[in-house]
Amino acid sequence: MFFNSRLWKLTQGARGAVAQAVIIGLVASVTGIARLGLLGWLIAKVFRGATLNELMVPTLAVACVMIVRGVLEHWRKMLAHHTAAKVQLALRSQLHEHVLELGPAHFGDVRTGEVLLSLVEGVEQLEVWFGEYLPQLFVASLTPLAIFAILAPLDLPVAATLVGFALLTLIAPAVFHRWDAARSLERQHAYSRFASDFLDSLQGLATLKAFGQSEARGQTLAERAHEVFKSTMWVLATNSLTRGITDTGLALGAATALAVGAYRVRADEMQIETLLIVLMAGIEVFRPQRDLRAMLHNGMMGLSAAQGIFKVFDAEPRIQQPTTPAKLDGPLEPRLSFEGVVFTYPGSPGASLSGLDIAVAPGERVGVVGPSGAGKSTIVKLLLRFHDPDMGRVTLGGHDLRTLSAEDHYGALAVVSQDAFLFHGTVLENIRFGAPEADMEAIRQAAIDANAHDFVMDLPSGYNTIIGERGIRLSGGQRQRIAIARALLRDAPILVLDEALSSVDAENEAVIQEALDRLMTGRTTLIFAHRLSSVISADRILVIEDGTIVETGTHIALMEHQGRYHSLMADQLSQANLNHSELLDQVPDVLPTAAGMPSEDRETTDAEIVPAAGLGWIGAFRWLFTEIRPWRSKLVATFFFGVTRVAALIGIGVLSALVVAAVKRNEPFGGLLVALAVVAPLAGILHWLESWVAHDMAFRMLAEMRVALYSKLNQLAPAYLLRRRTGDMVAMATHDVEMVEYFFAHTVAPAFVAVLVPATVLITLGILGWEMAVALIPFLAVVAISPFFLRHRLDALGSEDREALGDLNAFVVDTVQGLGEVLAFQQFTTRSKAFMERAQRHIDARLPFYRNLSRQTAVLEVVTGLGGLAVVVAGAGLASAGDLSATTLPLLTLLALSCFLPVSEIAHVGRQLADTLGAARRLHQVHNESVPVMSSKTPVPLDAANAAHAVTFENVSFSYPGTKNEALSAVSFNATSGTSTAIVGPSGAGKTTAAQLILRFWDPKDGRILLFGEDLRHLELDDLRAHVAMVSQETYLFHDTLAQNVLMARPDASDAELLTAVDRASLSEFVASLPDGLETQVGERGVRLSGGQRQRVAIARAFLKDAPVLVLDEATSHLDAVNEAAVHGALQTLMHGRTTLIIAHRLSTIRNAAQIVVMDAGRIVQIGDHDSLLEEDGLYARLLAHQLSAAAAR
Secondary structure (H helix, E strand, O other): OOOOHHHHHOOOOOHHHHHHHHHHHHHHHHHHHHHHHHHHHHHHHHHOOOOHHHHHHHHHHHHHHHHHHHHHHHHHHHHHHHHHHHHHHHHHHHHHHHHHHHHHHHOOOOOHHHHHHHHHHHHHHHHHHHHHHHHHHHHHHHHHHHHHHHHOOOOHHHHHHHHHHHHHHHHHHHHHHHHHHHHHHHHHHHHHHHHHHHHHHHHOHHHHHHOOOHHHHHHHHHHHHHHHHHHHHHHHHHHHHHHHHHHHHHHHHHHHHHHHHHHHHHOOOOOHHHHHHHHHHHHHHOHHHHHHHHOHHHHHHHHHHHHHHHHHHHOOOOOOOOOOOOOOOOOOOOOEEEEEEEEOOOOOOOOOEEEEEEEEOOOOEEEEEOOOOOOHHHHHHHHOOOOOOOEEEEEEOOEEHHHOOHHHHHHOEEEEOOOOOOOOOEHHHHHHOOOOOOOHHHHHHHHHHOOOHHHHHOOOOHHHOEOOHHHOOOOHHHHHHHHHHHHHHHOOOEEEEEOOOOOOOHHHHHHHHHHHHHHHOOOEEEEEOOOHHHHOOOOEEEEEEOOEEEEEEOHHHHHHHOOHHHHHHHHHHHHHHOOHHHHHHHOOOOOOOOOOOOOOOOOOOOOOOOOOOOOOHHHHHHHHHHHOHHHHHHHHHHHHHHHHHHHHHHHHHHHHHHHHHHHHHOOOOHHHHHHHHHHHHHHHHHHHHHHHHHHHHHHHHHHHHHHHHHHHHHHHOOHHHHOOOHHHHHHHHHHHHHHHHHHHHHOHHHHHHHHHHHHHHHHHHHHHOHHHHHHHHHHHHHHHHHHHOOHHHHHHHHHHHHHHHHHHHHHHHHHHHOHHHHHHOOOHHHHHHHHHHHHHHHHHHHHHHHHHHHHHHHHHHHHHHHHHHHHHHHHHHHHHOOOOOHHHHHHHHHHHHHHHHHHHHHHHOHHHHHHHHHHHHHHHHHHOOOOOOOOOOOOOOOOOOOOOEEEEEEEEEEOOOOOOOOOEEEEEEEEEOOOEEEEEOOOOOOHHHHHHHHOOOOOOOEEEEEEOOEEHHHOOHHHHHHOEEEEOOOOOOOOOEHHHHHHOOOOOOOHHHHHHHHHHOOOHHHHHHOOOHHHOEOOHHHOOOOHHHHHHHHHHHHHHHOOOEEEEEOOOOOOOHHHHHHHHHHHHHHHOOOEEEEEOOOHHHHOOOOEEEEEEOOEEEEEEOHHHHHHHOOHHHHHHHHHHHHHHOO
16 A cells, blocks of 8 residues: 655645544444454354353443444544545645646646646545545554554464554555556546547537548547556556455455464464454454555546646746735836847747837827737737746836736736637626626626627526627627627726727627727727727837837828838728728718627527436446447456455355364364465455456446547537537546446446345355344345435435536636636636635535435444344354354354445445446436437438539528527528628628538528538538538637648648648748747647637638638638738639638628628628629618728728
């Protein structure tokens, strides 16, 4: 057995409780030895011919000791559970605080899945280590001294023998500790890789499906799952070896002590009574070691989890808060400066900022423009202290940021970032994130200023509507407006807008820009943007390129200079001037607020955490045994070894009793001792074989269950993920699936044996003395039925706990991936409080569960002892009547006690069984979901060459599951083959929904969609998606190399084809600057790339896929003018001769489309080309007028 000093340090504050548990455990162990020793003493009295009346008082005394032992066990267990809960809460709090301290920069290199496992499942795995293993380790270490103290007065050599073997079984396994630790570390790495890849796959599942790579991704996850299986079995091999040593040592210790005692009785050096006490107490003497051995599996999992926890704690924050912050006399002056700032991202070969000098005066409005990847977002990150400069300094109010307290620093800033993160929760909670103390009126005003109020009021529950993970139930523009409202609510003296309007449509942009203009008055404002309309009225514009300022001045001065700024903005300005005089009179004096625009309402009535409900035990057993079918031969082997293992254990007791009987009768017993020497180690070997085969079977099945879960989610996505949380899905794939292992590795075989062994013992007792069988039956019945007592309550608590852990997982994913917002808005305390409330909710569900279970275990403990006592009393009556030889009574008593062993093993896994049921219920809930979109069973081939229309919508209506409003209503249009069709409209009009229906992420409730003349429902899904290339508004990049992220579009592409796609997407120069070129890791969700760079990767995918239908959903919204022009030219080449659907807000992207479809509130309100739509003076002209006026009329 081993002791981990680092885990011990985590018990600080709870060591008094640990010590108390150890003391109670020692007393309980001594009492346990005493109760069976007294039982041996009672049998000795029968040997001496005592009558039932003479046995009455001793019997009552033994019964009282047994009851005391049960009470002590309950006390010890509950104290252990409370101690573990206290340590777990403290540990989770420390881990969460440390994650927050590490900051966003750390998670550019570390994956969310790793932290998720440590914060939730890792701490959960340590519950047994802190609560039971640690106190039991001390008890097992100290018990040999107690054994010696009790038995030495009876017989010193026997006492020395027992103590020697007890110490041997305690110390010998520690030899393998180093090997065990190394294997545990490997297992933790494999497990975290699986969890991280699973989370990555779920969050990017829409992208995988769009490129037909979701099944291929399943193969990768299958490899990861089998790596977990293999690494787990290596850890198990080490633990099984230590378990085998322990089992063999315990059995040989008891046998050797009996042999020594037998020879000493034969030599008249010891009394037969003492030998009987040794015989009976031998069952209990090694119990602390046996109990410790039983926890080895949990210890293995705990040690593996601890490696991940230590890894989190060992990480050093890159940003250190000042130990003595600058003392301020008053509010910070809203003045900013970058003084000679040089900064290089870790691992990058070149500097992102090179000698940057910027000075922003109080109240000044400064625009910062430049090509994608020039360093604009890096400036924001340094301003927020996600990183510190390598050289130079950043100041706020004249103070170096490194000298300011977090409260002073962030209290002066309000930020709308390019990749604004919304947390799972309500609209109200997300806006209030900017200022938790704000009242409802202030929140409503911020929403009105961000032009969000009206669409929020159209949501099912208004401001109390749940928006889903990362705001997934809102459109891109709606999410950005909520982020703007959040920043406006903060009301800070310095406003930082990093591409704040990149996802907002023209009409909303005009309204929001006007509101921002009002709010920027008197505030220091930094505007990072590609759009001319965002910076044209700035007091000063800085042009950044390659990390340095290359131009500065007003818009007019910079345009006259005709330098870099002119090349960035000339095209936008010419578009603004184009037809401006014709459209200006269409702009109303008061701009509309887009009132009444229905959002793509995606509210659902389903619980977001998968409920642990629906299955009873019969249904769960049926489902689980269905899962185990491929490994039936291993299941049979597990049954066989389980039976033979218990038979060997009973054999040890029988042979031991026969030895005592032979001694009593003065008969030879050498042959019995030889048989005992063979059977004793055999019991250990059989136990090892049972454990190995059972775990091999169980962990193989777990690997397949993980793969099956992903496969099912792949079928259900993306619709299912709108109403679920990815963190909860990861909890199911990791900890919930892990819970199933207990059923097959620790329950199935013991359950089989629990029926077989008692039946055999009762038959034996019935033959030798039916009175003893009758005496035993009531106690055995109580033990057999007890697992079903309070079963409903236990299962309900177990299921509630599984849901609580799922919620905790989901919360952690939100926190880690939204850490930038948590830091920027200084919500550390709020977030930590919410996390600890969830952690406490988990504990509140757990402790009543343990209390009920502990009572049940204590009752079993007492009933088992009383059952053996009943057999002794009944046997004593038979012996006194001459119907039974007294020498057979020890044998029958041991047989009676042995029949409780397998039954009690079932009862002792009650916690795991409840967890298994809760986990099985949750997994079954997912597998029982109906698949909304399926491939045709008789797919038809597509003929793209001869169809007149590539895409046809015929009276299509669609509502998101669980919603009332229609996202699309009676939509009909044709996209002629080889031409371009633009789809435009306000944010939330249904544009992206239409694009996703083309890929069959959902099916219409009415109407149909045709691709090259064929109904989408008649096509094979991968064939359909092979004909469509989509560049979505939000590019998802996987934690992989840049090359692999592009190759997702066509994995079999050649190197030349890959390089051509990269070049056409204007990525070549950027790739050349990377340390490893295309083999550079992009980080989780592409965090190491700028927004524009990520978008160009998406465009490169479209070039590489080369599909006949191209869908561009705001494909260039994050690109600067220069890159947009280059990419736009390449896209024009790509679009030539193929059908293109363009969803866009920018005039430059849509004005040359052959057909423009104008949507509003899910309906088509106009169709035509650019010129004809302008003449109609409808919504299209109004949207265009707002866009042009925003740039030119200001």
